[in-house]
Amino acid sequence: MSGMTDSARPFLNRRLAEFGTTIFAEMSALAVRTGAINLGQGFPDTDGPEEVREAAVRALRDGRGNQYPPGPGIPELRAAVADHQRRHYALSYDPDTEVLVTAGATEAVAAALLALLEPGDEVIALEPYYDSYAACIAMAGGTRVPVTLRPSAEGHGPFRLDLDELRDAVTDRTRLLLINTPHNPTGTVLTREELAAVAELAVERDLLVVTDEVYEHLVFDDAEHAPLATFPGMRERTVTISSAGKTYSFTGWKVGWVTAAPALLTAVRSAKQYLTFVSAGPFQYAVAEALALPDSYVAAFRKELQAKRDLLAAGLAEAGFGVHRPAGTYFITTDIRPLGHSDGFAFCRALPERAGVVAVPNAVFYDHRETGAPFVRFAFCKRDDVLREAAGRLRVL
Numbered sequence: 001m002s003g004m005t006d007s008a009r010p011f012l013n014r015r016l017a018e019f020g021t022t023i024f025a026e027m028s029a030l031a032v033r034t035g036a037i038n039l040g041q042g043f044p045d046t047d048g049p050e051e052v053r054e055a056a057v058r059a060l061r062d063g064r065g066n067q068y069p070p071g072p073g074i075p076e077l078r079a080a081v082a083d084h085q086r087r088h089y090a091l092s093y094d095p096d097t098e099v100l101v102t103a104g105a106t107e108a109v110a111a112a113l114l115a116l117l118e119p120g121d122e123v124i125a126l127e128p129y130y131d132s133y134a135a136c137i138a139m140a141g142g143t144r145v146p147v148t149l150r151p152s153a154e155g156h157g158p159f160r161l162d163l164d165e166l167r168d169a170v171t172d173r174t175r176l177l178l179i180n181t182p183h184n185p186t187g188t189v190l191t192r193e194e195l196a197a198v199a200e201l202a203v204e205r206d207l208l209v210v211t212d213e214v215y216e217h218l219v220f221d222d223a224e225h226a227p228l229a230t231f232p233g234m235r236e237r238t239v240t241i242s243s244a245g246k247t248y249s250f251t252g253w254k255v256g257w258v259t260a261a262p263a264l265l266t267a268v269r270s271a272k273q274y275l276t277f278v279s280a281g282p283f284q285y286a287v288a289e290a291l292a293l294p295d296s297y298v299a300a301f302r303k304e305l306q307a308k309r310d311l312l313a314a315g316l317a318e319a320g321f322g323v324h325r326p327a328g329t330y331f332i333t334t335d336i337r338p339l340g341h342s343d344g345f346a347f348c349r350a351l352p353e354r355a356g357v358v359a360v361p362n363a364v365f366y367d368h369r370e371t372g373a374p375f376v377r378f379a380f381c382k383r384d385d386v387l388r389e390a391a392g393r394l395r396v397l
Contacts, residue, residue: 015138022131023364027348036352037390039312039378040360042184042330046383048249049290049297056253056286065281071273073101073257077284080291081257087295089227091235097262100269103279104254105214105243110136111272112210112239112258113176117142121175126161128365128372130184130212137178145169146367149186156322156335159186163197170201176208177201179228182215185362185377186333187326189223199231208264210239214256215329217247217298220306223327229259236261239268244287246330247298249381253283305330305380308387312380315391321376330381333362337374339397344376356393 024041031038047053059065065074072078078095085091093099102108109132117123119141125133127146137144147166149159179198181190190198202209209228216225229238243256258268309325313332317323322335341347344361352358359376366372380387 015141016135019131019135019138023360027358027360030349030352031358034352034356034358036356036358037382037386037393038358039380039382039390040348040358042246042379042381043251044249044381045386046249049293052248052250052286052290052293055289056282059282059285064285065283067281069101069278069281069284071278072096072269073099074281074284074288077101077255077257077288077291080288081259084291085227085240085259089230091227091229091259093259094262098259098265100258100260100265100272101284102241102256102258102272103276104245105212105241105256106132107254107272107275107279108241108243108256108258108268109133109178109210109212110139111268111275112241113137113140113142113178114275115267115271116208116210116239116264117175120173122171122173123176123178124166124169124174125178126180126183127367128185128362128375129178130180131365133178133180134367142175143173144367145174148366148368148371149183149188151324151335156324158324158327159183159188159333161188161190161194163194166198167201170205170207174205174207176210178210178212180212182213182219182223182225182328184215184329185331185360185365186324187329187331189219189225189327192224192226195226195228196231199228199234202237203233206237208237208239209234211241213240213242214246216242218302218305218330219328220302220309221327225328237264239264244290247301248287248290250283250287250290253280253287255280255283255287308380308382308384311384312378312387312391315387315394316378319391319394319397321394324375330379332378332380334359334376334378335374336376342374344373348376355396357390 027040078099082095113136117140127148239260245251324333362375363372
C-alpha cells in the first residue's frame, strides 16, 4: 500500500460506497455551529420517568449489569417484554426462546437483515424509510425495492400506502418485507385494513416480514397501532422489533428487543451475537421496570406528545408550510412549495442562518430523491417553550 492515496483507492467497500455521513450528524453539527434550535434529530430534550432513572442508578450501585449480561438479555427484561406483548396485543411469546434484547432497534434491524437475507434477495421497504434500512440491506447483500407512501389526494392529509403498488413490487426474488408503522418520517399509521392486506400478501407469496414498531405507543387522535404479528398466518413469519428509547424518552440507553418464533429468533440471535454481543447491562434492569409501569403512563405521554404536535403544526402552518398532520411518531412532514421552494436539501442547509431552526430534508430517506425533494421533517419531541420559540423564528419565512 506504499504511496497509495485515498483518491487512488477508496477504502470503503462498494456495498457502503453510496452511504456517507448521516444527515442527522450533518444537521446536528449545523445546529451547534449556528446556535439554531435543533428540530432535526428525533430525541427529546427532557428525560423520562424519574423512577426509571433511579432504577438504572440502583442497578449500577447494586452491581447488577456492570459485567456482561446474558447474551439474549437479562431474564427480567425478556419476561417484561413478553408481558408487554401479552398485555397490549394478546401476543404470547416465551421469554426464553422468543425474546431477544438488542442495542436499540437499529441493531435489531441490522441483525434481522444480516441473518435472514442471502446475496441478491430483494427487500421491499416503505419509502421514505429510516436511513439505516438501506445501509443494512446493502451490508447483507440484498437489493432494496422501495414502495412509496404518497400524500393523500386532499393535499396536506396523511401519506398512504398503495396496496396495488406493493403487490406489483413482489417478484420471485422477494425474500422479505420491511414494514415500519407508525412510520418515520411521514407519521403514517397503517390501518387494520392495510395491515390485513400486507399479511395476506406475505402469506400468499411466502414472505418473511420484519416490522419496526418503535413508535408503537406514540399514536394520536383515533389512530390505532396493530402489530402485524397479530394477523392470521403472521406470527410464524414476522420478526417484531421495538425499543424503550421512544416510549420512555431514554434514547441514549439503546435498549431494544426482538420478538419472533423460535426458529426466526435463533437466526437473528446468531447474527446479533457478532455485532455488539451484549450491551446496556444496568439499563436493561431499568427498562424492565419501565415496561411494568401502569398503562396510565403511556396514555399521559401520548396526550402530551399530541399537544406538542398540535403546537408545532400550528406554528408551521402559520409560517407558510404545507403541513402533513402525522397520526403518530415524533415528526411532522411539511411541504416547502407553498414557501416558494422545491429543494429540501438547499432549504434545510440555509434554514439555520435564515430562521435559527434546523430541520431534515426528507429526500435523504428516498431512493427516488425527486419525489421527496419538496418535503422537510421537523421533530416535535421538545419542550413547549422550545417549540414556541422555533415557531416564532420560522415566521420570518
